Amino acid sequence: MAIRCTLVNCTCECFQPGKINLRTCDQCKHGWVAHETLKSSLHL
Helix, strand or coil: CCEEECCCCCCCCCCCECCCCCCEECCCCCEHHHEEEHHHHHCC
């Protein structure tokens, strides 16, 4: 299941933990809190 970024104008579709900071996405550099599972966003 993909964990996409929920921030406006961010096209990151899948959270990739950073090599130095595991809580930051290596692709978009946003924090893990900004990412959510597609399943949880469908229940809003």
